[in-house]
Amino acid sequence: MADFLQQRLAEIAAAGTWRTLGGTLAGVDFWSNDYLGLARTQVPGTSLQKRGETAASTWSGATGSRSISGDAAEWHGIEADIAAYHGYPTALVFNSGYTANLGLLSALVRRTDTLLYDELVHASCRDGIRLGLGKALRFPHNDLLALERLLAAARPDGQRFVLTESRFSMDGDLAPLPELAGLCARFGAQLIVDEAHSGGLEGRAGAGLVASHGLQDQVFATIITYGKAFGTHGGAVLGSQNLREYLINTCRPFIYTTGPAPDQWYGIAGAYAKLANYHASRYAALGDNIAYFRSAAERAGLGVSLSGGEGPIQIFSTPGNAAVLAAEAACRRAGLLVKGIRSPTVAAGAERLRICLHAYNTAAEMDALLRVLAGLGDVD
Incomplete structure:
Protein backbone atom coordinates (compact mmCIF):
# COMPACT_ATOMS: atom_id res chain seq x y z
CA MET A 1 0.00 0.00 0.00
CA ALA A 2 1.45 3.36 -1.03
CA ASP A 3 2.14 5.59 1.96
CA PHE A 4 0.89 8.84 0.47
CA LEU A 5 0.83 10.45 3.91
CA GLN A 6 4.62 10.11 4.15
CA GLN A 7 4.98 12.24 1.03
CA ARG A 8 2.52 14.81 2.34
CA LEU A 9 4.34 15.01 5.67
CA ALA A 10 7.63 15.48 3.85
CA GLU A 11 6.11 18.42 1.98
CA ILE A 12 4.97 20.00 5.26
CA ALA A 13 8.42 19.60 6.75
CA ALA A 14 10.09 21.05 3.66
CA ALA A 15 7.81 24.10 3.82
CA GLY A 16 8.94 24.83 7.38
CA THR A 17 5.42 24.47 8.79
CA TRP A 18 5.84 21.24 10.75
CA ARG A 19 3.96 21.16 14.07
CA THR A 20 4.58 19.00 17.13
CA LEU A 21 2.93 18.58 20.52
CA GLY A 22 5.34 19.46 23.30
CA GLY A 23 3.72 17.72 26.24
CA THR A 24 4.42 19.28 29.63
CA LEU A 25 6.88 22.16 29.29
CA ALA A 26 8.42 24.07 32.17
CA GLY A 27 9.11 27.78 31.90
CA VAL A 28 7.75 31.28 32.41
CA ASP A 29 4.36 31.61 30.75
CA PHE A 30 4.36 34.19 27.95
CA TRP A 31 2.24 32.13 25.56
CA SER A 32 -1.06 31.14 27.20
CA ASN A 33 -4.28 33.14 26.85
CA ASP A 34 -4.87 32.98 30.62
CA TYR A 35 -4.46 36.77 30.79
CA LEU A 36 -5.90 37.22 34.29
CA GLY A 37 -4.67 33.94 35.76
CA LEU A 38 -8.20 32.64 36.32
CA ALA A 39 -7.31 29.16 35.04
CA ARG A 40 -5.07 28.74 38.09
CA THR A 41 -7.52 30.27 40.57
CA GLN A 42 -10.05 28.37 42.67
CA VAL A 43 -13.74 29.22 42.37
CA PRO A 44 -14.91 31.50 45.22
CA GLY A 45 -18.25 30.98 46.91
CA THR A 46 -20.92 32.81 44.87
CA SER A 47 -24.36 32.19 43.45
CA LEU A 48 -22.92 31.23 40.07
CA GLN A 49 -21.44 28.05 41.47
CA LYS A 50 -23.08 24.63 41.31
CA ARG A 51 -26.73 25.16 42.15
CA GLY A 52 -27.36 21.91 44.03
CA GLU A 53 -27.79 18.22 43.45
CA THR A 54 -30.01 17.50 40.44
CA ALA A 55 -30.21 14.57 38.09
CA ALA A 56 -27.93 16.40 35.66
CA SER A 57 -25.38 17.33 38.32
CA THR A 58 -24.82 13.68 39.26
CA TRP A 59 -23.91 12.62 35.73
CA SER A 60 -20.27 12.32 34.70
CA GLY A 61 -21.08 12.78 31.01
CA ALA A 261 -20.58 17.53 30.33
CA PRO A 262 -21.70 18.79 33.77
CA ASP A 263 -18.12 19.61 34.79
CA GLN A 264 -17.80 21.90 31.77
CA TRP A 265 -21.03 23.70 32.66
CA TYR A 266 -19.83 24.22 36.22
CA GLY A 267 -16.46 25.36 34.94
CA ILE A 268 -18.18 28.07 32.91
CA ALA A 269 -20.38 29.11 35.84
CA GLY A 270 -17.31 29.15 38.07
CA ALA A 271 -15.43 31.37 35.62
CA TYR A 272 -18.07 34.07 36.03
CA ALA A 273 -17.82 33.67 39.79
CA LYS A 274 -14.07 34.26 39.56
CA LEU A 275 -14.58 37.31 37.35
CA ALA A 276 -17.02 38.85 39.81
CA ASN A 277 -14.45 38.52 42.59
CA TYR A 278 -11.08 39.04 40.92
CA HIS A 279 -11.52 40.96 37.69
CA ALA A 280 -10.85 44.48 39.00
CA SER A 281 -7.59 43.66 40.76
CA ARG A 282 -6.28 41.26 38.10
CA TYR A 283 -7.13 43.62 35.24
CA ALA A 284 -5.31 46.47 36.99
CA ALA A 285 -2.25 44.26 37.52
CA LEU A 286 -2.30 43.23 33.87
CA GLY A 287 -2.47 46.88 32.81
CA ASP A 288 0.55 47.67 34.98
CA ASN A 289 2.49 44.80 33.40
CA ILE A 290 1.63 45.88 29.87
CA ALA A 291 2.76 49.44 30.62
CA TYR A 292 5.99 48.17 32.21
CA PHE A 293 6.78 45.83 29.32
CA ARG A 294 6.24 48.42 26.62
CA SER A 295 8.19 51.10 28.49
CA ALA A 296 11.10 48.74 29.14
CA ALA A 297 11.04 47.64 25.49
CA GLU A 298 11.33 51.24 24.35
CA ARG A 299 14.27 51.84 26.70
CA ALA A 300 15.93 48.71 25.29
CA GLY A 301 15.51 50.00 21.73
CA LEU A 302 13.01 47.28 20.82
CA GLY A 303 10.01 49.50 20.19
CA VAL A 304 10.42 49.49 16.42
CA SER A 305 9.91 45.70 16.35
CA LEU A 306 7.04 45.66 18.86
CA SER A 307 3.33 46.17 18.20
CA GLY A 308 0.11 45.30 19.96
CA GLY A 309 -0.68 48.57 21.68
CA GLU A 310 -2.02 48.55 25.20
CA GLY A 311 -3.40 45.01 25.14
CA PRO A 312 -2.01 41.76 26.55
CA ILE A 313 -1.04 40.40 23.11
CA GLN A 314 2.31 41.91 22.16
CA ILE A 315 3.79 41.19 18.74
CA PHE A 316 7.54 41.07 18.15
CA SER A 317 8.30 41.05 14.43
CA THR A 318 10.65 38.25 13.30
CA PRO A 319 10.13 37.78 9.53
CA GLY A 320 10.71 34.36 8.05
CA ASN A 321 9.67 30.93 9.32
CA ALA A 322 13.24 29.87 10.04
CA ALA A 323 13.97 33.09 11.91
CA VAL A 324 10.88 32.89 14.08
CA LEU A 325 11.58 29.26 14.96
CA ALA A 326 15.12 30.24 15.99
CA ALA A 327 13.73 33.07 18.11
CA GLU A 328 11.24 30.73 19.78
CA ALA A 329 14.07 28.29 20.52
CA ALA A 330 16.20 31.07 22.04
CA CYS A 331 13.34 31.96 24.38
CA ARG A 332 12.86 28.31 25.30
CA ARG A 333 16.56 27.94 26.17
CA ALA A 334 16.15 30.88 28.56
CA GLY A 335 13.20 29.20 30.27
CA LEU A 336 10.62 31.45 28.59
CA LEU A 337 7.56 29.97 26.89
CA VAL A 338 6.82 32.15 23.85
CA LYS A 339 5.13 31.01 20.65
CA GLY A 340 6.50 31.79 17.22
CA ILE A 341 3.74 32.32 14.64
CA ARG A 342 4.69 31.21 11.14
CA SER A 343 3.14 31.63 7.74
CA PRO A 344 0.60 30.62 6.53
CA THR A 345 -1.06 31.28 9.91
CA VAL A 346 0.05 34.87 9.24
CA ALA A 347 1.08 36.31 5.89
CA ALA A 348 4.52 35.47 4.57
CA GLY A 349 6.93 38.11 5.82
CA ALA A 350 4.74 38.88 8.85
CA GLU A 351 6.03 36.05 11.02
CA ARG A 352 6.30 37.05 14.68
CA LEU A 353 6.68 36.07 18.28
CA ARG A 354 3.24 36.32 19.87
CA ILE A 355 3.90 37.39 23.46
CA CYS A 356 1.04 37.04 25.93
CA LEU A 357 1.34 39.14 29.07
CA HIS A 358 -0.53 38.19 32.22
CA ALA A 359 -1.52 39.67 35.55
CA TYR A 360 0.86 37.23 37.25
CA ASN A 361 4.05 37.94 35.26
CA THR A 362 6.76 39.70 37.26
CA ALA A 363 9.05 42.55 36.26
CA ALA A 364 12.04 40.18 36.50
CA GLU A 365 10.36 37.75 34.09
CA MET A 366 9.58 40.50 31.59
CA ASP A 367 13.13 41.84 31.86
CA ALA A 368 14.47 38.36 31.11
CA LEU A 369 12.29 38.15 28.00
CA LEU A 370 13.41 41.56 26.80
CA ARG A 371 17.05 40.55 27.18
CA VAL A 372 16.45 37.56 24.92
CA LEU A 373 14.59 39.70 22.37
CA ALA A 374 17.46 42.21 22.36
CA GLY A 375 19.88 39.41 21.54
CA LEU A 376 17.91 37.85 18.71
CA GLY A 377 20.16 39.47 16.12
CA ASP A 378 22.87 37.10 17.33
CA VAL A 379 20.70 34.00 16.82
CA ASP A 380 21.84 31.81 13.93
Whole structure:
Protein backbone atom coordinates (compact mmCIF):
# COMPACT_ATOMS: atom_id res chain seq x y z
CA MET A 1 0.00 0.00 0.00
CA ALA A 2 1.45 3.36 -1.03
CA ASP A 3 2.14 5.59 1.96
CA PHE A 4 0.89 8.84 0.47
CA LEU A 5 0.83 10.45 3.91
CA GLN A 6 4.62 10.11 4.15
CA GLN A 7 4.98 12.24 1.03
CA ARG A 8 2.52 14.81 2.34
CA LEU A 9 4.34 15.01 5.67
CA ALA A 10 7.63 15.48 3.85
CA GLU A 11 6.11 18.42 1.98
CA ILE A 12 4.97 20.00 5.26
CA ALA A 13 8.42 19.60 6.75
CA ALA A 14 10.09 21.05 3.66
CA ALA A 15 7.81 24.10 3.82
CA GLY A 16 8.94 24.83 7.38
CA THR A 17 5.42 24.47 8.79
CA TRP A 18 5.84 21.24 10.75
CA ARG A 19 3.96 21.16 14.07
CA THR A 20 4.58 19.00 17.13
CA LEU A 21 2.93 18.58 20.52
CA GLY A 22 5.34 19.46 23.30
CA GLY A 23 3.72 17.72 26.24
CA THR A 24 4.42 19.28 29.63
CA LEU A 25 6.88 22.16 29.29
CA ALA A 26 8.42 24.07 32.17
CA GLY A 27 9.11 27.78 31.90
CA VAL A 28 7.75 31.28 32.41
CA ASP A 29 4.36 31.61 30.75
CA PHE A 30 4.36 34.19 27.95
CA TRP A 31 2.24 32.13 25.56
CA SER A 32 -1.06 31.14 27.20
CA ASN A 33 -4.28 33.14 26.85
CA ASP A 34 -4.87 32.98 30.62
CA TYR A 35 -4.46 36.77 30.79
CA LEU A 36 -5.90 37.22 34.29
CA GLY A 37 -4.67 33.94 35.76
CA LEU A 38 -8.20 32.64 36.32
CA ALA A 39 -7.31 29.16 35.04
CA ARG A 40 -5.07 28.74 38.09
CA THR A 41 -7.52 30.27 40.57
CA GLN A 42 -10.05 28.37 42.67
CA VAL A 43 -13.74 29.22 42.37
CA PRO A 44 -14.91 31.50 45.22
CA GLY A 45 -18.25 30.98 46.91
CA THR A 46 -20.92 32.81 44.87
CA SER A 47 -24.36 32.19 43.45
CA LEU A 48 -22.92 31.23 40.07
CA GLN A 49 -21.44 28.05 41.47
CA LYS A 50 -23.08 24.63 41.31
CA ARG A 51 -26.73 25.16 42.15
CA GLY A 52 -27.36 21.91 44.03
CA GLU A 53 -27.79 18.22 43.45
CA THR A 54 -30.01 17.50 40.44
CA ALA A 55 -30.21 14.57 38.09
CA ALA A 56 -27.93 16.40 35.66
CA SER A 57 -25.38 17.33 38.32
CA THR A 58 -24.82 13.68 39.26
CA TRP A 59 -23.91 12.62 35.73
CA SER A 60 -20.27 12.32 34.70
CA GLY A 61 -21.08 12.78 31.01
CA ALA A 62 -23.55 14.70 28.86
CA THR A 63 -25.10 11.40 27.59
CA GLY A 64 -26.16 12.90 24.24
CA SER A 65 -26.77 16.02 22.22
CA ARG A 66 -28.70 18.82 23.89
CA SER A 67 -31.63 18.19 21.56
CA ILE A 68 -31.97 14.68 23.02
CA SER A 69 -30.67 13.70 26.47
CA GLY A 70 -27.84 16.19 27.03
CA ASP A 71 -29.93 19.13 28.21
CA ALA A 72 -31.14 20.17 31.65
CA ALA A 73 -33.04 23.04 33.22
CA GLU A 74 -29.88 23.74 35.18
CA TRP A 75 -27.97 24.49 31.98
CA HIS A 76 -30.70 26.88 30.87
CA GLY A 77 -30.24 28.74 34.15
CA ILE A 78 -26.50 29.09 33.57
CA GLU A 79 -27.16 30.39 30.04
CA ALA A 80 -29.59 32.95 31.45
CA ASP A 81 -26.88 34.11 33.89
CA ILE A 82 -24.38 34.37 31.00
CA ALA A 83 -26.78 36.47 28.92
CA ALA A 84 -27.51 38.82 31.82
CA TYR A 85 -23.79 39.23 32.56
CA HIS A 86 -23.11 40.48 29.04
CA GLY A 87 -26.36 42.41 28.64
CA TYR A 88 -28.00 40.22 26.00
CA PRO A 89 -31.44 38.56 25.94
CA THR A 90 -30.10 35.04 25.52
CA ALA A 91 -26.98 32.87 25.32
CA LEU A 92 -26.42 29.46 23.75
CA VAL A 93 -23.42 27.47 24.97
CA PHE A 94 -21.23 25.42 22.62
CA ASN A 95 -18.50 22.90 23.42
CA SER A 96 -15.81 25.33 22.26
CA GLY A 97 -15.34 28.78 20.79
CA TYR A 98 -14.29 27.13 17.53
CA THR A 99 -17.58 25.26 17.17
CA ALA A 100 -19.52 28.39 18.20
CA ASN A 101 -18.02 30.32 15.27
CA LEU A 102 -18.27 27.35 12.94
CA GLY A 103 -21.90 26.71 13.84
CA LEU A 104 -23.13 30.29 13.85
CA LEU A 105 -21.66 31.29 10.50
CA SER A 106 -22.46 28.07 8.65
CA ALA A 107 -26.08 28.15 9.81
CA LEU A 108 -26.66 31.84 9.26
CA VAL A 109 -25.49 32.73 5.74
CA ARG A 110 -27.84 31.62 2.94
CA ARG A 111 -27.30 31.69 -0.84
CA THR A 112 -28.70 35.18 -1.35
CA ASP A 113 -26.80 36.63 1.63
CA THR A 114 -23.49 38.51 1.66
CA LEU A 115 -20.93 38.19 4.44
CA LEU A 116 -18.16 40.79 4.67
CA TYR A 117 -15.33 39.89 7.03
CA ASP A 118 -12.16 41.51 8.29
CA GLU A 119 -9.18 39.86 6.61
CA LEU A 120 -7.64 39.01 10.01
CA VAL A 121 -10.53 37.06 11.54
CA HIS A 122 -9.72 33.74 13.18
CA ALA A 123 -9.45 30.42 11.36
CA SER A 124 -12.65 29.19 13.05
CA CYS A 125 -14.52 32.08 11.43
CA ARG A 126 -13.03 31.29 8.04
CA ASP A 127 -14.06 27.65 8.35
CA GLY A 128 -17.60 28.68 9.25
CA ILE A 129 -17.64 31.02 6.26
CA ARG A 130 -16.55 28.18 3.95
CA LEU A 131 -19.48 26.06 5.13
CA GLY A 132 -21.98 28.86 4.56
CA LEU A 133 -23.80 29.15 1.25
CA GLY A 134 -23.71 32.90 0.65
CA LYS A 135 -21.16 35.19 -0.95
CA ALA A 136 -18.23 36.04 1.32
CA LEU A 137 -15.85 38.93 0.72
CA ARG A 138 -13.01 40.08 2.95
CA PHE A 139 -12.14 43.71 3.56
CA PRO A 140 -8.71 45.10 4.54
CA HIS A 141 -8.07 45.08 8.27
CA ASN A 142 -10.17 47.73 10.06
CA ASP A 143 -10.69 49.61 6.75
CA LEU A 144 -14.05 51.34 7.14
CA LEU A 145 -13.99 52.95 3.69
CA ALA A 146 -13.41 49.62 1.96
CA LEU A 147 -16.19 48.05 4.01
CA GLU A 148 -18.55 50.89 3.10
CA ARG A 149 -17.93 50.29 -0.60
CA LEU A 150 -18.59 46.57 -0.23
CA LEU A 151 -21.79 47.16 1.73
CA ALA A 152 -23.03 49.54 -0.94
CA ALA A 153 -22.36 46.96 -3.68
CA ALA A 154 -23.87 43.95 -1.86
CA ARG A 155 -26.92 42.37 -3.47
CA PRO A 156 -30.10 43.88 -2.03
CA ASP A 157 -32.30 40.78 -1.99
CA GLY A 158 -30.47 39.02 0.86
CA GLN A 159 -29.16 39.71 4.32
CA ARG A 160 -25.85 41.55 4.75
CA PHE A 161 -23.54 40.47 7.55
CA VAL A 162 -20.32 42.08 8.80
CA LEU A 163 -17.90 39.97 10.84
CA THR A 164 -15.00 41.20 12.96
CA GLU A 165 -13.05 40.34 16.06
CA SER A 166 -13.12 42.87 18.88
CA ARG A 167 -9.48 42.34 19.90
CA PHE A 168 -7.60 40.54 17.16
CA SER A 169 -5.89 37.32 18.19
CA MET A 170 -2.75 37.59 16.07
CA ASP A 171 -2.15 41.36 16.08
CA GLY A 172 -3.59 42.33 19.46
CA ASP A 173 -5.27 45.52 18.21
CA LEU A 174 -8.91 46.57 18.48
CA ALA A 175 -11.73 46.84 15.96
CA PRO A 176 -13.52 50.22 15.72
CA LEU A 177 -16.77 48.73 17.02
CA PRO A 178 -18.86 51.93 17.31
CA GLU A 179 -17.96 52.94 13.75
CA LEU A 180 -18.67 49.43 12.45
CA ALA A 181 -22.04 49.46 14.20
CA GLY A 182 -22.83 52.82 12.60
CA LEU A 183 -21.99 51.54 9.12
CA CYS A 184 -24.13 48.44 9.63
CA ALA A 185 -27.05 50.59 10.77
CA ARG A 186 -26.76 52.74 7.62
CA PHE A 187 -26.85 49.75 5.29
CA GLY A 188 -29.21 47.51 7.24
CA ALA A 189 -26.43 44.97 7.85
CA GLN A 190 -26.08 42.61 10.82
CA LEU A 191 -22.88 43.00 12.85
CA ILE A 192 -21.25 39.87 14.31
CA VAL A 193 -18.40 40.30 16.82
CA ASP A 194 -16.02 37.56 17.95
CA GLU A 195 -15.04 38.57 21.50
CA ALA A 196 -12.66 35.65 22.06
CA HIS A 197 -9.81 37.87 23.28
CA SER A 198 -11.83 40.64 24.95
CA GLY A 199 -14.61 38.70 26.65
CA GLY A 200 -13.74 38.13 30.29
CA LEU A 201 -10.97 40.72 30.00
CA GLU A 202 -12.28 44.13 29.00
CA GLY A 203 -15.34 46.12 29.92
CA ARG A 204 -17.00 46.28 33.33
CA ALA A 205 -16.25 43.03 35.20
CA GLY A 206 -14.99 41.50 31.95
CA ALA A 207 -18.31 41.77 30.11
CA GLY A 208 -16.42 42.56 26.88
CA LEU A 209 -15.96 45.46 24.49
CA VAL A 210 -19.44 45.26 22.98
CA ALA A 211 -20.88 45.78 26.48
CA SER A 212 -18.26 48.43 27.26
CA HIS A 213 -19.48 50.47 24.28
CA GLY A 214 -23.13 49.72 25.08
CA LEU A 215 -23.65 48.19 21.64
CA GLN A 216 -25.69 45.10 22.51
CA ASP A 217 -28.76 46.44 20.69
CA GLN A 218 -26.65 47.10 17.57
CA VAL A 219 -24.66 43.85 17.49
CA PHE A 220 -26.63 40.94 16.04
CA ALA A 221 -24.43 38.28 17.66
CA THR A 222 -21.44 38.18 19.96
CA ILE A 223 -19.28 35.08 20.36
CA ILE A 224 -17.66 34.53 23.75
CA THR A 225 -14.84 32.01 24.19
CA TYR A 226 -14.17 30.57 27.63
CA GLY A 227 -10.72 29.10 27.00
CA LYS A 228 -8.90 32.43 27.22
CA ALA A 229 -9.43 35.15 29.84
CA PHE A 230 -12.22 33.14 31.48
CA GLY A 231 -9.76 30.36 32.26
CA THR A 232 -12.01 27.41 31.44
CA HIS A 233 -13.38 25.83 28.23
CA GLY A 234 -16.34 26.30 25.88
CA GLY A 235 -18.03 29.08 23.98
CA ALA A 236 -21.33 30.91 23.76
CA VAL A 237 -23.30 32.84 21.17
CA LEU A 238 -25.07 35.87 22.64
CA GLY A 239 -28.05 37.42 20.87
CA SER A 240 -31.81 37.57 20.58
CA GLN A 241 -34.31 34.88 21.51
CA ASN A 242 -34.95 34.34 17.80
CA LEU A 243 -31.24 33.78 17.15
CA ARG A 244 -31.07 31.19 19.94
CA GLU A 245 -34.10 29.33 18.58
CA TYR A 246 -32.76 29.52 15.02
CA LEU A 247 -29.44 27.95 16.05
CA ILE A 248 -31.15 25.21 18.07
CA ASN A 249 -33.11 24.33 14.93
CA THR A 250 -30.54 24.78 12.14
CA CYS A 251 -26.97 24.71 13.51
CA ARG A 252 -25.46 21.34 12.65
CA PRO A 253 -22.40 21.62 14.97
CA PHE A 254 -24.89 22.19 17.81
CA ILE A 255 -27.58 19.67 16.85
CA TYR A 256 -25.26 16.75 16.07
CA THR A 257 -22.66 17.18 18.83
CA THR A 258 -22.80 15.66 22.29
CA GLY A 259 -23.50 18.49 24.71
CA PRO A 260 -21.06 19.80 27.32
CA ALA A 261 -20.58 17.53 30.33
CA PRO A 262 -21.70 18.79 33.77
CA ASP A 263 -18.12 19.61 34.79
CA GLN A 264 -17.80 21.90 31.77
CA TRP A 265 -21.03 23.70 32.66
CA TYR A 266 -19.83 24.22 36.22
CA GLY A 267 -16.46 25.36 34.94
CA ILE A 268 -18.18 28.07 32.91
CA ALA A 269 -20.38 29.11 35.84
CA GLY A 270 -17.31 29.15 38.07
CA ALA A 271 -15.43 31.37 35.62
CA TYR A 272 -18.07 34.07 36.03
CA ALA A 273 -17.82 33.67 39.79
CA LYS A 274 -14.07 34.26 39.56
CA LEU A 275 -14.58 37.31 37.35
CA ALA A 276 -17.02 38.85 39.81
CA ASN A 277 -14.45 38.52 42.59
CA TYR A 278 -11.08 39.04 40.92
CA HIS A 279 -11.52 40.96 37.69
CA ALA A 280 -10.85 44.48 39.00
CA SER A 281 -7.59 43.66 40.76
CA ARG A 282 -6.28 41.26 38.10
CA TYR A 283 -7.13 43.62 35.24
CA ALA A 284 -5.31 46.47 36.99
CA ALA A 285 -2.25 44.26 37.52
CA LEU A 286 -2.30 43.23 33.87
CA GLY A 287 -2.47 46.88 32.81
CA ASP A 288 0.55 47.67 34.98
CA ASN A 289 2.49 44.80 33.40
CA ILE A 290 1.63 45.88 29.87
CA ALA A 291 2.76 49.44 30.62
CA TYR A 292 5.99 48.17 32.21
CA PHE A 293 6.78 45.83 29.32
CA ARG A 294 6.24 48.42 26.62
CA SER A 295 8.19 51.10 28.49
CA ALA A 296 11.10 48.74 29.14
CA ALA A 297 11.04 47.64 25.49
CA GLU A 298 11.33 51.24 24.35
CA ARG A 299 14.27 51.84 26.70
CA ALA A 300 15.93 48.71 25.29
CA GLY A 301 15.51 50.00 21.73
CA LEU A 302 13.01 47.28 20.82
CA GLY A 303 10.01 49.50 20.19
CA VAL A 304 10.42 49.49 16.42
CA SER A 305 9.91 45.70 16.35
CA LEU A 306 7.04 45.66 18.86
CA SER A 307 3.33 46.17 18.20
CA GLY A 308 0.11 45.30 19.96
CA GLY A 309 -0.68 48.57 21.68
CA GLU A 310 -2.02 48.55 25.20
CA GLY A 311 -3.40 45.01 25.14
CA PRO A 312 -2.01 41.76 26.55
CA ILE A 313 -1.04 40.40 23.11
CA GLN A 314 2.31 41.91 22.16
CA ILE A 315 3.79 41.19 18.74
CA PHE A 316 7.54 41.07 18.15
CA SER A 317 8.30 41.05 14.43
CA THR A 318 10.65 38.25 13.30
CA PRO A 319 10.13 37.78 9.53
CA GLY A 320 10.71 34.36 8.05
CA ASN A 321 9.67 30.93 9.32
CA ALA A 322 13.24 29.87 10.04
CA ALA A 323 13.97 33.09 11.91
CA VAL A 324 10.88 32.89 14.08
CA LEU A 325 11.58 29.26 14.96
CA ALA A 326 15.12 30.24 15.99
CA ALA A 327 13.73 33.07 18.11
CA GLU A 328 11.24 30.73 19.78
CA ALA A 329 14.07 28.29 20.52
CA ALA A 330 16.20 31.07 22.04
CA CYS A 331 13.34 31.96 24.38
CA ARG A 332 12.86 28.31 25.30
CA ARG A 333 16.56 27.94 26.17
CA ALA A 334 16.15 30.88 28.56
CA GLY A 335 13.20 29.20 30.27
CA LEU A 336 10.62 31.45 28.59
CA LEU A 337 7.56 29.97 26.89
CA VAL A 338 6.82 32.15 23.85
CA LYS A 339 5.13 31.01 20.65
CA GLY A 340 6.50 31.79 17.22
CA ILE A 341 3.74 32.32 14.64
CA ARG A 342 4.69 31.21 11.14
CA SER A 343 3.14 31.63 7.74
CA PRO A 344 0.60 30.62 6.53
CA THR A 345 -1.06 31.28 9.91
CA VAL A 346 0.05 34.87 9.24
CA ALA A 347 1.08 36.31 5.89
CA ALA A 348 4.52 35.47 4.57
CA GLY A 349 6.93 38.11 5.82
CA ALA A 350 4.74 38.88 8.85
CA GLU A 351 6.03 36.05 11.02
CA ARG A 352 6.30 37.05 14.68
CA LEU A 353 6.68 36.07 18.28
CA ARG A 354 3.24 36.32 19.87
CA ILE A 355 3.90 37.39 23.46
CA CYS A 356 1.04 37.04 25.93
CA LEU A 357 1.34 39.14 29.07
CA HIS A 358 -0.53 38.19 32.22
CA ALA A 359 -1.52 39.67 35.55
CA TYR A 360 0.86 37.23 37.25
CA ASN A 361 4.05 37.94 35.26
CA THR A 362 6.76 39.70 37.26
CA ALA A 363 9.05 42.55 36.26
CA ALA A 364 12.04 40.18 36.50
CA GLU A 365 10.36 37.75 34.09
CA MET A 366 9.58 40.50 31.59
CA ASP A 367 13.13 41.84 31.86
CA ALA A 368 14.47 38.36 31.11
CA LEU A 369 12.29 38.15 28.00
CA LEU A 370 13.41 41.56 26.80
CA ARG A 371 17.05 40.55 27.18
CA VAL A 372 16.45 37.56 24.92
CA LEU A 373 14.59 39.70 22.37
CA ALA A 374 17.46 42.21 22.36
CA GLY A 375 19.88 39.41 21.54
CA LEU A 376 17.91 37.85 18.71
CA GLY A 377 20.16 39.47 16.12
CA ASP A 378 22.87 37.10 17.33
CA VAL A 379 20.70 34.00 16.82
CA ASP A 380 21.84 31.81 13.93
